[in-house]
Amino acid sequence: MTSVMWFESYWVGMKPEVGGKASSLGEMTGAGLPVPPGFALTTEAYRTSRDAVGLDATLVRLLHGLDTSDTDMVSDRCGRIRDHIRTMPMDPDVEEHLRHAYRELSRRSGVADVPVAVRSSATSEDSPDASFAGEHDTYLWIRGEDDVVDAVRRCWASLFTDRATCYRVEMGYDHRSVEMSVVVQKMVRPIAAGVAFTLNPSDGDRSTVAIDSAWGFGEGVVSGEVTPDNYLVDKVLFEISKRRVAAKEVEFMLTDHDTVEKVPLEGDRATAPSLTDAQIKAIARLARTAEKHYGCPQDIEWAVDADLEDGENEVLLQSRPETVWSKQPVAAGATVGGADMMSSIVSTLMNPLNSKKK
Numbered sequence: 001m002t003s004v005m006w007f008e009s010y011w012v013g014m015k016p017e018v019g020g021k022a023s024s025l026g027e028m029t030g031a032g033l034p035v036p037p038g039f040a041l042t043t044e045a046y047r048t049s050r051d052a053v054g055l056d057a058t059l060v061r062l063l064h065g066l067d068t069s070d071t072d073m074v075s076d077r078c079g080r081i082r083d084h085i086r087t088m089p090m091d092p093d094v095e096e097h098l099r100h101a102y103r104e105l106s107r108r109s110g111v112a113d114v115p116v117a118v119r120s121s122a123t124s125e126d127s128p129d130a131s132f133a134g135e136h137d138t139y140l141w142i143r144g145e146d147d148v149v150d151a152v153r154r155c156w157a158s159l160f161t162d163r164a165t166c167y168r169v170e171m172g173y174d175h176r177s178v179e180m181s182v183v184v185q186k187m188v189r190p191i192a193a194g195v196a197f198t199l200n201p202s203d204g205d206r207s208t209v210a211i212d213s214a215w216g217f218g219e220g221v222v223s224g225e226v227t228p229d230n231y232l233v234d235k236v237l238f239e240i241s242k243r244r245v246a247a248k249e250v251e252f253m254l255t256d257h258d259t260v261e262k263v264p265l266e267g268d269r270a271t272a273p274s275l276t277d278a279q280i281k282a283i284a285r286l287a288r289t290a291e292k293h294y295g296c297p298q299d300i301e302w303a304v305d306a307d308l309e310d311g312e313n314e315v316l317l318q319s320r321p322e323t324v325w326s327k328q329p330v331a332a333g334a335t336v337g338g339a340d341m342m343s344s345i346v347s348t349l350m351n352p353l354n355s356k357k358k
Contacts, residue, residue, distance in 0.1 A: 002042070002044075002097065003041060003042055003044060003045040003048075003093070003094050003097040003098070004039050004040070004041060004042070004045075004097050004098070004100075004101045005017070005018055005022065005026070005039060005040045005042055006038075006039045006101075007022075007025050007026045007029040007030075007035060007037065007038055007039065007040075008026075008029050008030065009026070010022070010023065010025075010026020010027060010029065010030060011026075011030075012027075014026070014042075016043070016123060017042040017043050017044060017181065018040045018042055018043070018121060018181040019040075019043070019120075019121030019122055019123045019180070019181040020121060020123075021119055021120070021121035021181075021183055021318075022040035022121040022181050022183050023121075024318060024319060024320065025038065025040075025183065025185065025318075026040075027293075028290065028293075028316060028319055031289075031290075031293045033286060033289060033290060033293075033316050033319075034286070034312075034314065034315045034316060035315065035316055035317075036185055036186045036187070036188055036305070036315055036317070037105060037108055037109065037185070037186050038105060038116070038117075038183060038184055038185030038186055039101050039105065039183075039184055039185075040121060040181050040182065040183050040184070041094075041097075041098055041101075041152060041181060041182045041184065042181055043123060043179035043180060043181050045091070045094040045097070045098070045181075045182075046156055046179055046180045046181070047179060048091045048093075048094055049088070049089075049090050049091040049094055049156075052089075052091045053088045053089065055084070055085070055088070056176055058081065058084055059081065059175050059176070062077045062080055062081055063077065063081075063165070063169070063175065066165075066169060068166040068169050068170060071162075074162050074165065074166060075162055078160050078161065078162045078165050081157075081160040081165075082157040082158070082160050082161075083157075085153060085156050085157035085159075085160070086150075086153050086154055086157045087153075088153070090149060090152070090153065095149060098148065098149060098152065098184075099145045099148075099149070101184070102116070102145055102148050102184060103145070105184065105186060109186050113143045113144045113145075114143070114186055114187075115141045115142065115143050115186075115187040115258060116142050116143075116148065116184050116185060116186055116187055117138065117139070117140050117141075117142070117183070117184075117185050117186075117187055118138070118139045118140075118142050118148060118151035118152060118154075118155060118182060118183070118184055119138045119139075119155070119182065119183040119185065120136030120137050120138065120155040120158055120180060120181075120182060120183075121180070121181040121182060121183050122136050122159060122178065122179070122180045122181070123178070123179050123180075123181070136155065136158040136159065136161070136164070136180070137154055137155050137157075137158035138155075139151040139154060139155070140187065140260075141187055141254070141258040141259070141260075143258065148184060152182045152184075155180060155182045156180050156182070158180075159178055159179075159180050160175075188303045188305045188307075188315060188317065189254060189305060189306045189307050190216060190217055190218075190303040190304055190305060190306065191215070191216075191304040191305075191306050191313075192213050192214065192215055192216070192274040192275055192279075192303070192304045193213070193214065193216065193217055193218040193301075193302065193303040193304070194211065194212045194213040194214060194218055194221060194228055194274075194301075194302065194303075195211075195212050195218070195221070195299065195300060195301055195302070196209055196210065196211045196212075196283055196284070196286075196287040196299075196300040196302055197209070197210045197287075197297070197298070197299055197300070197322060198235075198287050198288060198290070198291040198297045198298045198300070198322070199297045199322060199325060200232065201324065201325075204325040206235075206297060207234065207235055207236075208232045208233060208234060208235060208241065209232070209233045209235060209283075209284040209287045209288060210230070210231070210232055211230070211231040211232075211233065211275075211280060211283055211284065211287075212228040212229070212230055213228055213229045213230075213231070213273075213274045213275045213280075214226045214228045214229065214248060214251070214274055215248060215251040215265065215269070215274045216251040216252045216253050217252040217253070217254075217260055218252075218301070218303075219252040219260060219262075220248075220250060220251065220252050220262070225249075225250055225262070226246075226248050226249070226250060226251075226252075227246040227247070227248065228246060228248075228274075229243070229244065229245050229246055229248075229273055229274050229275065230242075230243070230244045230246070231243050231244075231275070231280050233280060233281065233284035235284075235288055238281050238284055238285060240277060240280055240281070243273075245271065245272070245273045247270060247271050248265050248270055248271075248274070249264065249265055249270060250262050250263065250264055250265055251263055251264075251265050275304070278311070279304060279314060282311075282314045283302055283314050286300075286302070286314060286316055287300050287302075290316065290319045294319065294321065296321050296322070297321070297322035297325065298319050298320065298321065298322060299319070299320050299321070299322050299323075300316060300318065300319045300320075301316070301317040301318040301319075302314065302315065302316050302317060303315055303317060
């Protein structure tokens with residue numbers, strides 16, 4: 001096992017070394033779905049760097065006698081552990097593999113110092129009894145080798161957030177057994193973005209694909225600051241059976257200094273649909289393809305990438321099994337508070353657009 005796994009090289013036996021996020025991206029790539037290119041730094045890279053600096057001794061010292069009910073103690077000790085990991089030297093071979101892979105990704109993308117998302121892919125997130133989803137860090141619009149190396153260390157450090165550390169202590173998990181892979185993926189510059197569900201999230205009807213869409217990044221949908229356009233598409237005929245174009249007051253856009261900021265939408269664009277009919281149908285077909293591949297209803301994160309040609313610029317960022325209706329089957333036509341359910345699913349799917357816990 002090497003330190004770097006390109007998405008197209010993924011096979012199912014690698015999941016323990018790359019975690020859930022990287023596995024999903026690798027599987028989608030292997031299934032022929034349009035996924036922005038990237039790679040994962042494996043858990044072996046974390047183990048090698050951890051062992052080289054004797055991190056285990058530091059963990060034993062700082063976590064000995066930790067009282068999880070004492071929030072000040074937890075905050076102090078976990079903060080010191082994270083600081084230690086953020087500043088520890090990366091194993092030289094691991095660092096060279098990471099830098100070489102980033103240079104190669106820039107070459108493949110045709111962009112010098114290509115902006116990337118650096119995303120945690122912890123193996124603990126895949127445990128059936130663990131509640132770590134969304135706990136570990138993501139850093140967006142990272143450019144340059146040095147900043148990528150720094151962001152990877154920050155992702156490693158997020159293994160020891162206060163909440164995750166307390167959870168492991170209370171559940172009796174060995175901190176040494178928890179490992180972190182890190183995804184490095186070309187950023188998408190979206191014209192529009194959103195989520196798609198291969199069932200109707202308001203009533204569980206599996207004959208349709210439901211699409212939520214807004215201009216720019218999906219941050220407005222997640223924060224509730226933008227009411228997204230909503231479309232229902234028949235899975236067989238791929239005809240749009242229902243459309244609701246919302247009045248969108250703001251858009252989250254990329255600035256010249258690689259930050260995402262909220263700007264007002266005015267005039268026709270505020271009330272115009274954020275997707276063309278062709279794009280709606282293309283996203284629905286991709287969602288249906290993902291569902292067929294995985295064999296169960298999917299919650300999907302997608303974007304229309306401004307860096308790609310029209311007709312080929314609908315990309316998938318993530319695909320996960322739908323959990324709400326799968327766990328509590330309800331006959332089509334029933335209602336369970338669709339707005340609240342939609343908000344919950346969207347919050348799970350979409351990543352924050354600003355760096356976390358810097």
